[in-house]
Amino acid sequence: MKIALVHDYLNEYGGAERVLATLSEMWPDAPIYTAFAVSGSTTVKAFGDKKVVTSWFQNVPFYNKLYSPLRFLIPWIWGSFSARGRPAFGWDLSQYDLVITSASWYITKGLGKKEICYCHTPPRWLYGYETSIDWQKYWPVRIYAAIVGHFLRMYDFKQAQKVGVFVANSKNVAERIEKFYRRESVVIYPPVSPPSVPPLKEIRPSVSSWGKKDYYLIVSRLVGGKGIEMAVEAAKKYGFKLKIAGEFAGWKKMRGVETLGRVTEGEKAKLMAGARGFLALARDEDFGITPVEAQMCGTPVIAFNGGGYRESVINKKTGILFDDYSVEGLGGAIKEFEKIKWDKGAIRKHAQKFSKENFKKQMLELVNKYA
Numbered sequence: 001m002k003i004a005l006v007h008d009y010l011n012e013y014g015g016a017e018r019v020l021a022t023l024s025e026m027w028p029d030a031p032i033y034t035a036f037a038v039s040g041s042t043t044v045k046a047f048g049d050k051k052v053v054t055s056w057f058q059n060v061p062f063y064n065k066l067y068s069p070l071r072f073l074i075p076w077i078w079g080s081f082s083a084r085g086r087p088a089f090g091w092d093l094s095q096y097d098l099v100i101t102s103a104s105w106y107i108t109k110g111l112g113k114k115e116i117c118y119c120h121t122p123p124r125w126l127y128g129y130e131t132s133i134d135w136q137k138y139w140p141v142r143i144y145a146a147i148v149g150h151f152l153r154m155y156d157f158k159q160a161q162k163v164g165v166f167v168a169n170s171k172n173v174a175e176r177i178e179k180f181y182r183r184e185s186v187v188i189y190p191p192v193s194p195p196s197v198p199p200l201k202e203i204r205p206s207v208s209s210w211g212k213k214d215y216y217l218i219v220s221r222l223v224g225g226k227g228i229e230m231a232v233e234a235a236k237k238y239g240f241k242l243k244i245a246g247e248f249a250g251w252k253k254m255r256g257v258e259t260l261g262r263v264t265e266g267e268k269a270k271l272m273a274g275a276r277g278f279l280a281l282a283r284d285e286d287f288g289i290t291p292v293e294a295q296m297c298g299t300p301v302i303a304f305n306g307g308g309y310r311e312s313v314i315n316k317k318t319g320i321l322f323d324d325y326s327v328e329g330l331g332g333a334i335k336e337f338e339k340i341k342w343d344k345g346a347i348r349k350h351a352q353k354f355s356k357e358n359f360k361k362q363m364l365e366l367v368n369k370y371a
Contacts, residue, residue: 001097001371003030006081008106009067010037010044010052012221012247015190015289016120017043019169019359020102022191023118024050026360027100033093035077035106038064053091055080072148074107075155081111098371101163107152110159114371117163118188121173121286122180126153130225130283157181165370167363170287170308188363189311191356192289194296195269215241215258216302216334217275219268219290222246222259227281227304227325232257234330242279245271272297277337280309283325288312295319295351298344302333312354316340318347 005027007020024032024047031051036058037044044052055077057063060070081093093099099112105123109115124130126149157180160166166185168174177185216235220226228244235242235257242257245268263271272278278294280303287308291301295312301319303309313319320340322333352358 002095003027003098003100004033004093004096004112005030006033006093006099006101006108006111008102008104008108009035010047011041011064013042013046014221015287016102016104017046018289019118019120019190021046022356022359023100023102023363026363030100033081033111035074035108036063036067055091071106071152074152078108078111078159098367100367107156107159109156110162115163116165116167116367116370117160118167118169119173119177119185120169120190122176123152123156125149126156127176127180165366167366170311172284172308172311173286186366188359188366189354190287190289191359192292192296192351192354193356194351195265195272195293213274213276215243215275216277216279217271217294217299218242218244218246218279218281219263219271219293220244220246225282227279227283230325230327230330231279231281233327234334237327238331238334240334243271243275268293269297272299275299277302277319277334279330280304280313281330282307282309285309291319292351292354295347298348300337300340300342300347302330302337314350317343318350 005020005023024030031053032047033053035055037052037054057073057077060066080091093112096112097114099115101108101111101115101117103109103117104120105125107123109117160181160183166177166183168177168185168187169190171187174185174187177183218228218231220228222228231242243260244257245260245263247262272294278291278299278301280288280291280301283304283306285307291303291309292312294301295318301313303313303319303321304325305321305323309321313321315321320333320337322329
């Protein structure tokens, strides 16, 4: 079969990009179509050996700054990849037997004659879910969002009806797909690989205390909606040691906790393996890959009892799920966590159900059945 992969855009490397990377491993000759690719970004570097086809939006001045305010252009951006596109520029998706779309907030769906849409979530900003950036902070933007959002919700629904098969990254997202698109979906959890652990001498001093088991860990971009401020306040109030690894994304270093900034995969693995527990505190996470990575290292998780965490954490067996989303609620969860003797082997065994091998097997079965 002649297959094409389609992804929102190539900029920051996160969970959705890991899915794209695995799909590209499975079909290495498939080109990657995307709205735009930010030169020098972590994702562009990761896909440097692949054929990447961008839309006309790539040529808009300051596109990497304007893609959010110019989101009303989304229908025209993806429209350029339809049968009315320009084959000379590689913009014609009608030539492929199967299109596999990797869809999140940029309404990346409904683009092929035969299409499997791996949906990370229906766009959170369109349907009232908390987002990492409070982009509607000011009233003129709220008015703009209300007008644009109305038309893009209609466009999103229309495009969703063109999809042949929906794949949801969790039961949580499958419920959203049914609610907003009135479509059934197959649940295939995203591919998670245990972080590779290099020799200790390769780890920088700031994370060399990984083996002491005296700290709790968060691995996340420092943005809103991740519960980071709550964790910092809880660490100060209850006196536990907290390390936070991830890009600052506009945030400053916080007093009372150790902020490490962006770390390598090896450093992340050491941090996860050495932590007493891993904190996952988003209020309604789509799925959440980092808690699974921590469990693959044998580290139990303390997570809010909501969203995809309910599917990846078994309460009191591989971690603690708590209901009271507050500093006090987190403090109580940690006290309960400290009383349990955790079985690393059982934690690792549970995490294997989310392995890359399982993802590849299930996706290949689906593609062979559908296409």
